[in-house]
Amino acid sequence: MIHRGIEHRAADLSLAYVLVAYLAFGVAALAGLLQGLVRGGMIELPEFITYYDILTAHGVLMGLVFTTFFIIGFLFSGMAKTMGGLTPTGTKLGWIGWAMMFFGTAMGTATILTGEAAVLYTFYAPMKATPWFYIGAALLIIGSWVAGFGMIHSYRHWRKNNEGKLSPLFAFMAISTMVLWLIATLGVAAEVVLQLIPWSFGWTDKINVVLSRMLFWFFGHPLVYFWLMPAYVAWYAVLPKIIGGKVFSDSLARLAFVLLILFSIPVGFHHQLMDPGISSAWKYVHVVLTLAVVLPSLMTAFSMFAVFENRGRAMGAKGLFGWFAKLPWKDVRFFAPMLGMLFFIPAGIGGIINASNQMNQVVHNTIWVTGHFHLTVGTSVTLTFFGITYWLIPTLTGREMSKRINALGIIQTLTWAIGMLIMSGSMHFMGLLGVPRRTAFTTYLDHVQALKWISYQKLMAIGGVFLFIAAALMVGIVLYLWLFAKKGVTEYPIAENETISSTPRLLERWPVWVTISLCLILIAYGYPIYDVIQNAPPGSPGVKTW
Amino acid sequence: MAREALSKQETAPKTKPHPPEEESSLRGTFVSVLILGALIVGSWAAAFWLYLSRG
Amino acid sequence: MHLHKYEKIWLSLGGLALIAFLVVLGVNAFAMGSHPPSHMAYVDPTKVDQTAPFDKPGLVQIGDNEYDLNMTAFVFGYGPAQIEIPKGAKVHFNVTSKDVAHGFSIPGTNVNMMVLPGHVNSVTHTFDQAGEFLILCNEYCGVAHHMMMSNIVVK
Numbered sequence: 001m002i003h004r005g006i007e008h009r010a011a012d013l014s015l016a017y018v019l020v021a022y023l024a025f026g027v028a029a030l031a032g033l034l035q036g037l038v039r040g041g042m043i044e045l046p047e048f049i050t051y052y053d054i055l056t057a058h059g060v061l062m063g064l065v066f067t068t069f070f071i072i073g074f075l076f077s078g079m080a081k082t083m084g085g086l087t088p089t090g091t092k093l094g095w096i097g098w099a100m101m102f103f104g105t106a107m108g109t110a111t112i113l114t115g116e117a118a119v120l121y122t123f124y125a126p127m128k129a130t131p132w133f134y135i136g137a138a139l140l141i142i143g144s145w146v147a148g149f150g151m152i153h154s155y156r157h158w159r160k161n162n163e164g165k166l167s168p169l170f171a172f173m174a175i176s177t178m179v180l181w182l183i184a185t186l187g188v189a190a191e192v193v194l195q196l197i198p199w200s201f202g203w204t205d206k207i208n209v210v211l212s213r214m215l216f217w218f219f220g221h222p223l224v225y226f227w228l229m230p231a232y233v234a235w236y237a238v239l240p241k242i243i244g245g246k247v248f249s250d251s252l253a254r255l256a257f258v259l260l261i262l263f264s265i266p267v268g269f270h271h272q273l274m275d276p277g278i279s280s281a282w283k284y285v286h287v288v289l290t291l292a293v294v295l296p297s298l299m300t301a302f303s304m305f306a307v308f309e310n311r312g313r314a315m316g317a318k319g320l321f322g323w324f325a326k327l328p329w330k331d332v333r334f335f336a337p338m339l340g341m342l343f344f345i346p347a348g349i350g351g352i353i354n355a356s357n358q359m360n361q362v363v364h365n366t367i368w369v370t371g372h373f374h375l376t377v378g379t380s381v382t383l384t385f386f387g388i389t390y391w392l393i394p395t396l397t398g399r400e401m402s403k404r405i406n407a408l409g410i411i412q413t414l415t416w417a418i419g420m421l422i423m424s425g426s427m428h429f430m431g432l433l434g435v436p437r438r439t440a441f442t443t444y445l446d447h448v449q450a451l452k453w454i455s456y457q458k459l460m461a462i463g464g465v466f467l468f469i470a471a472a473l474m475v476g477i478v479l480y481l482w483l484f485a486k487k488g489v490t491e492y493p494i495a496e497n498e499t500i501s502s503t504p505r506l507l508e509r510w511p512v513w514v515t516i517s518l519c520l521i522l523i524a525y526g527y528p529i530y531d532v533i534q535n536a537p538p539g540s541p542g543v544k545t546w
Numbered sequence: 547m548a549r550e551a552l553s554k555q556e557t558a559p560k561t562k563p564h565p566p567e568e569e570s571s572l573r574g575t576f577v578s579v580l581i582l583g584a585l586i587v588g589s590w591a592a593a594f595w596l597y598l599s600r601g
Numbered sequence: 602m603h604l605h606k607y608e609k610i611w612l613s614l615g616g617l618a619l620i621a622f623l624v625v626l627g628v629n630a631f632a633m634g635s636h637p638p639s640h641m642a643y644v645d646p647t648k649v650d651q652t653a654p655f656d657k658p659g660l661v662q663i664g665d666n667e668y669d670l671n672m673t674a675f676v677f678g679y680g681p682a683q684i685e686i687p688k689g690a691k692v693h694f695n696v697t698s699k700d701v702a703h704g705f706s707i708p709g710t711n712v713n714m715m716v717l718p719g720h721v722n723s724v725t726h727t728f729d730q731a732g733e734f735l736i737l738c739n740e741y742c743g744v745a746h747h748m749m750m751s752n753i754v755v756k
């Protein structure tokens with residue numbers, strides 16, 4: 001008899017998503033290792049594959065595939081746990097979405113590895129990949145919508161059956177995440193379906209470059225919140241349970257998520273601060289909205305510290321910081337996400353600097369930016385996902401994590417953290433010297449300026465080696481927990497509320513929030529998009545430059 | 547101490563929930579976020595200085 | 602909804618800091634002219650070589666030690682590939698692309714912008730120090746992207 005933490009159909013579905021996530025992660029980690037070694041000048045790639053093929057694979061598989069699959073799998077599982085299962089339709093949509101996403105990923109990866117699509121994960125026009133790359137991307141996105149509809153179906157069913165009740169915090173947060181995703185992906189879907197696919201088939205001969213970039217970054221910034229929000233779900237709704245505490249404030253947690261939906265979309269120009277064709281006034285509008293989205297993260301920081309302090313004091317901690325030592329540092333389910341949170345401090349600071357309008361000139365497209373998002377998504381989010389994985393897979397398969405795996409997990413987490421300190425630290429430093437990102441090994445004909453930074457690239461490569469070791473360990477642990485760990489009962493950890501909830505009902509009125517979100521989008525994007533279509537420069541023909 | 551206040555409240559529920567303020571001191575939290583704030587402002591100022599110095 | 606007293610203080614301080622950042626940036630950009638490069642001029646990307654001033658890329662004196670430096674970006678280089686600039690000169694870079702998106706950056710300075718086909722982008726820098734400066738492409742543009750460069754000699 002197998003005891004699973006959630007209803008078995010939902011468990012199978014969730015597991016299918018998480019396993020694909022780690023398959024992509026493993027391949028992408030190998031690519032990451034090679035990138036570091038190439039840039040460090042330590043190896044050269046064989047003839048049949050270029051640095052940029054590998055970099056495209058790494059960016060797509062890490063940034064789009066690993067994250068999206070893991071997130072959807074995790075959110076399905078928690079919704080099933082807190083709402084007593086998914087609806088049959090919800091489960092079915094989950095599987096259809098999985099199949100579309102898997103097929104799209106396979107197609108996209110094939111075009112990348114055969115050298116037909118070295119356009120990186122941002123696929124900026126007018127570099128033109130094979131249409132099958134864009135079709136793969138479209139399938140990945142549309143599949144994720146179908147999965148999102150599955151979640152929404154289950155959520156609405158629950159609310160109908162529980163009229164007047166507040167929905168579970170986890171389910172609310174999961175739906176928020178998917179609502180953000182549904183709105184945000186409209187931009188990239190429009191770009192891919194209306195602009196790129198017809199153009200790469202040759203049905204249209206020119207493309208509006210700035211429009212395509214606007215549509216991409218309409219999606220690109222909320223994308224980073226789509227990565228971050230599930231990590232916040234784990235921090236707000238799961239972690240308190242793991243340390244034996246309670247949710248700090250249910251209503252503030254929900255408010256933070258609503259603010260994330262509202263303010264993370266109308267801000268895409270902060271990725272185009274250095275672009276021509278967008279006026280500096282409109283850029284500044286997006287910068288203002290970007291800094292507004294810092295507030296929910298400041299709320300999150302307070303909530304997290306408060307959960308920890310309350311718990312530590314309940315266990316008898318004294319003094320100002322005594323509670324810090326009382327936390328369960330030896331439990332990897334806590335340790336990994338906790339390190340992720342600590343890494344979010346420099347990560348968040350870097351983000352504020354990047355978004356600061358003209359200051360972006362110092363760091364734009366330097367490897368500082370790569371260092372920055374290896375802290376945010378590559379560490380805060382990824383370590384949190386690792387921490388989730390340690391209990392999620394045993395829950396889904398009806399197994400147990402042993403003490404030895406826990407100890408190995410601590411080592412794995414530490415290795416990742418050390419590797420990232422080295423790699424991301426040197427990336428940040430080199431970025432300030434002006435070292436470009438997305439660039440194979442080069443000395444620029446032994447230019448005096450370039451020769452100054454060559455040795456730091458070696459340091460970056462060494463960090464990458466640590467990271468690869470940690471990644472390989474993680475993939476091994478996933479396989480072990482899935483197939484070989486001892487049968488047993490692992491509870492799905494969901495935290496309870498501290499106080500009797502007084503959460504305002506308004507927070508669950510989705511039409512209100514979606515409307516406000518659309519209004520903000522209209523303000524921030526309405527005129528600029530109209531303008532870039534009406535007053536477009538002559539279009540660009542596509543080229544294959546690799 | 548904080549916990550005691552909470553369990554008392556749980557055994558004898560009142561009509562209005564206690565605001566968390568009276569339950570926990572959160573001094574450590576406050577100092578922690580203030581340190582975080584100082585880090586944010588300091589780093590931002592340093593980056594702005596770098597921007598100006600390269601102008 | 603209830604906010605802890607300390608959380609109120611924290612969020613107010615945080616909000617104020619963010620507003621302070623915005624004010625500093627706004628004043629520096631709008632009152633002192635330090636905008637991020639956001640030039641609005643257009644050019645037909647398929648006819649760059651026939652369009653002035655990009656038909657003759659290079660340095661043009663426009664004032665007392667002040668110059669326009671009109672440049673083209675293409676896979677995989679810039680025109681011109683070698684530039685001499687007098688020390689202390691104020692240089693307005695005007696750059697457009699003949700093909701795909703490129704970057705345009707001089708390490709150690711604030712010269713850093715995107716160069717897109719169909720658009721001219723522009724940035725200004727004063728070269729107070731003698732020496733060699735590297736212009737490099739920091740936006741991936743194809744298989745030899747890492748070879749895309751130009752050299753500035755200031756003397």
Ligand code: HEM
Pocket residue numbers: 028029030032033035036039055056058059060062063066067120121122370374377378379382436437438439440463464465467468471
């Ligand atoms: C084994 C661990 C990892 C290593 C060694 C590694 C290494 C690297 C390196 C060296 C680059 C930059 C190359 C360049 O700009 O020339 C890079 C880019 C990137 N990495 Fe990683 N990385 C790792 C893990 C991750 C993770 C966990 C994520 C996200 C979940 C991630 C997402 C990305 C993305 C999105 C890019 C940008 C690609 C682009 O600029 O087009 N990486 N990585």
Ligand SMILES: [Cu+2]
Pocket residue numbers: 220221224270271
């Ligand atoms: Cu962003």
Ligand SMILES: [Cu+2]
Pocket residue numbers: 703704738739740741742743746747749
């Ligand atoms: Cu380039």
